[in-house]
Amino acid sequence: MEQAEIGLIGLGVMGSNLSLNIAEKGNRIAVFNRTPEATRQFYAHAGDLQKQIIPCETLEEFVAAIRPPRPIIIMIKAGDPVDQQMELLRPYLSAGDIMIDAGNANFRDTMRRFDHLKDSGLTFIGMGVSGGEEGARHGPSIMVGGKEESWKRVENVLTSISAKFNGDPCVAWLGENGAGHFVKTIHNGIEYADMQMIAEIYGILRDGLGMSAAEIGEVFDKWNNGRLNSYLIEISATVLKAADPISGKPMVDLIVDAAGQKGTGKWSVIEAQNMGVAATAIEAAVAGRILSSQKSEREAAEKIFGLPKIADLPSDKAAFINDLENALLAGKIGAYAQGFAVMAAASAEYKWNLPMPTIARIWRAGCIIRSQFLDEITSAFTKDPDVANLIVTPAFAQMVKDTDGALRRVVSFAALSGLPAPALASALSYFDAYRRARGTANLIQAQRDFFGAHGFDRIDGVDKHHGPWGSGLGEFA
Template sequence: MAAAEIGVIGLGVMGANLALNIADNGYHVAVYNRTSARTAEFAANAGALADRVTACATLEEFVSAIRPPRPVIIMVKAGEPVDQQIEALKPLLQDRDIIIDAGNANFRDTMRRFTALEGTGLTFIGMGVSGGEEGARHGPSIMVGGAEAAWKRVEPVLTAISAKYEGEACAAWLGENGAGHFVKTIHNGIEYADMQMIAEVYGVMRDHLGMDAPTIAAVFSAWSTGPLDSYLIDITAEVLKVHDAATGKAIVDVIVDAAGQKGTGRWSAIESQMMGVPATAIEAAVAARSLSAMRAERARAESLLGLPARQDRRNSQEVIDDLEKALLAGKIAAYAQGFAVMAAASREFGWNLPMPTIARIWRAGCIIRSRFLGEIATAFGADPDVSNLALTPAFSAMIKDTDASLRRIVAEAALNGLPVPALSSALGYFDTYRRARGTANLIQAQRDFFGAHGFERFDAEGEQHGPWGGTS
């Protein structure tokens, strides 16, 4: 007789931990992995939770083990493997069963899958999950997209396994079809920007102020008690403290300076461009990761071009104080841009994304969790339709307070040849965004000159053309 209330397919790190989390919260879970040895290993290591786990050797056995209507979570590699798994499941499932893709899917694939399953009797949910291995096991942030009725059916399980912030579940339904995976994509784009700016600040302390890793760790630890309080600041302090047993050096000093990426950051940048919404901090972070991978080319460039001569630097503590505020300013830019992209997507796809809710479910469990998100939730709660966080009273005050520090850090970095692409882009974004009279009038003139694209005038209605070529 079917006993499981939910099933999980894919017992890699994330899938296995999610299944254990489900069992830990009192739900009976069926599990299946394409490699049966992995399923057996998972069951053998389930320990005290084994009586709430049904390990299945075949997909048919797996489906039979779940009470209908069946919620089935797929936690496999994004892309074609998800489509293959859906096709394998379809003949075995019944009306009202729910397929839940909990991987790092491209939201456009989620929308396609959602549409493809319409009329089959099956329901599809795209579920963004953030928090890494630890979050999956003990409580992630969960972002759900799909039919609201489908969410209601799985809401008890998903809220139970999610992270909690002051007793509030960090799980929510955000809209139809691809809404959940889109929000997760932007979450990851903001994460890219946040991590890059932290790395840039670390670089200024290491390469400009000559500080070693343990000393830098102490700075980040101090910052974690102030406005920058966040998971990423906390773990930065922790990793900088760790020494390598083999060399005795700080472990960060023996790690190769080439950052990996799995695609979500790029998707964030691409979608922001597609929607015509600037997300320059995210774009700079994605580009920086790509440049980091070009190690041999960078070494050749340094040997050929050299590094700029060092300039006199200010008092170290003054620089550190400015770095804290500059990092806060950059963080504001990244979040403002990310939420603006989500607002544009919400309009384009008719999702009606709840911005205060998104900020609230990011307060715990996810990688970008921070004190900062409570302030964002409050700002959107007061004005849900504000076009940009920079225009809210709280954040406009923060931008004014951090502006001078951001300028000094970007200027000092530029004079000393220190790469701070994300912080520089944040400054450029703010300077462009707040200037009522820009320079695009010249671009419009150029476009009209070579392509007769036309322009508008302040003193006339309709499309105009210039007297190029000597005609009036």
């Protein structure tokens, strides 16, 4: 029997869809699941793709079915289950074989696994996959981290299954060890911010302007034909216009307003802080989900405090809706700028040499944050890949100037009306702090010196680094 080009362990929804995608693109694949019945069912429902699939019921049979050096995708729950599966697999592998974690792994776990295998003759790929179930089946965005020779072994298969943007495959090798999973983590952090800002705009339209779900869906539909064209705006319009088949009411109005999260957004915030990079919009989005989960506390608080009166509506409703569109674009710029700044810092810290234009390029299709906007980011980073911040590139600087007033007006209306807009407000504060040459941290430095003698630098260059705060304190005492 002809050997498979690649193997996959874990036939849940994502693993099954990715396997079918691999087979459909003409690649022979061996599959294994810890429960043989799941493997049999998967194979039975594979239809015409069965000829490209080798179903295996033991790890020994599975490994033998793959052409060496064997690339094996592990698509199971992140964390300890991956380590356990790797240890079960290792006795059957040979030098040069490649274990590929394609789950939402913490990049630090990926780096640890690389170190664990470094003297074993085996190697590892940490592979971020974005696009959800649909992307896995028909073409995801794929972010690969590992040794370049490992990437070369799987490049043809991964290129064939990836999403395509105008024929350009949305897959790339991004660097050593944890690079792929780190980029996927930041992708998810940006996704959190993007979704939160869309929800904040929805809240202003619903609670501030009194619009119905279907009416808001029509607004989003219109925006999706302009600068905000994106997968998230598209699906937001779709869900807002959908009716519940049971009651006939708008489906979105029947959903409990408590958002879940799986950890990648939190990791992106932690790593931003570890790198010393301000990612305020992403932080606000994570905090927004946490607050949303405190449903009973919020209900009790509303009984105590009530809700503020909605501020006077602008006389020109159409103009204000246009402001909302531009405010969302401005907030989006802030979130992406922060995410790319975090990646740039990590690239320097871990010596990954992350290719920023390539990252933007492979996010243009397949992934959850795919949008027209990413084509503009690709262009900006291609012209200046080492720019300090996305918002100072000529194209985005102009966009910020064009949308700044709208963001300011929208955040002001939300604040006066008691409508929460933490991510949009954080993006606005980020712009204001980033572009102000003289801020207020001089007072913080004075405070730190007063209570802890931490010292400070002077604007006149005088070689005195403590203040005259009192007897026995500082160089002037």
